[in-house]
Amino acid sequence: MQFNFTEEQEAFADSVRRFALAQLEKDALKRAHDPRYPFDVAKVMSAHGLMGISLPEADGGQGGTLMDAVIAIEQVAAVCPRSADVVQFGNFGPIRTFAEYGTPQQKAPSTAARCFPPSARTPRFS
Numbered sequence: 131m132q133f134n135f136t137e138e139q140e141a142f143a144d145s146v147r148r149f150a151l152a153q154l155e156k157d158a159l160k161r162a163h164d165p166r167y168p169f170d171v172a173k174v175m176s177a178h179g180l181m182g183i184s185l186p187e188a189d190g191g192q193g194g195t196l197m198d199a200v201i202a203i204e205q206v207a208a209v210c211p212r213s214a215d216v217v218q219f220g221n222f223g224p225i226r227t228f229a230e231y232g233t234p235q236q237k238a239p240s241t242a243a244r245c246f247p248p249s250a251r252t253p254r255f256s
Contacts (some may be wrong), residue, residue, distance in 0.1 A: 135201075143201050148207035149178055158210035172216050180206070181220030181228075189229040189237060 131204055135143065135154055153174055156160075183199040185191020192198075199221040207214035228236070 139197065139201060142198060143205050146180070146202050147208065148204040149180075150206045150213070152207065153178075154210040154213045158212070160208060162213040164212075168212065168216060171213050172220065175206075175213070175216055175220065180217050182225060183221050185221075185226065185229045187231075191229060 156170065159173070172181070179192055180202050182189075183194040183197050183202055185193075186227035187193040199217070203214050203217045205219070206217050
C-alpha cells in the first residue's frame with residue numbers, strides 16, 4: 131500500500147510547517163520544560179485556524195478531515211512537540227466530544243463561551 135498526500139494536503143502541511151517555524155520555533159525548548167499549558171500558543175493557533183480543524187463548520191470548526199488535523203499535529207510536532215499537544219487537544223480533546231455529542235442548546239454561542247476558554251474556541255464560539 132502506498133500513501134501519498136494530495137496536492138492540497140501537501141500545501142496545507144507546508145503552510146503549517148512555515149507557521150510553526152515562524153511562530154513556535156524560537157521558544158520550543160523553553161516550552162518543552164514548562165509544565166504549564168501554553169495558553170499563549172493556543173491563542174495563536176486558534177487565530178491561525180489550527181483548532182477545531184476536523185469539526186463541522188456548523189459547530190464552529192474548520193470542516194476539515196481527521197487527516198488534516200493529523201497533518202497539522204505532525205508539522206507542529208516537527209518544530210515544537212509541546213505545541214503539538216495544543217493542536218491535539220484543540221482537535222481531539224473535549225471540544226471534539228462537545229461537537230459530536232452536545233445538544234443544540236449546549237452548542238449555542240452563549241453557552242459555549244461559558245464552557246470553553248478563549249484559547250480553546252473555534253471562531254464560532256469566540
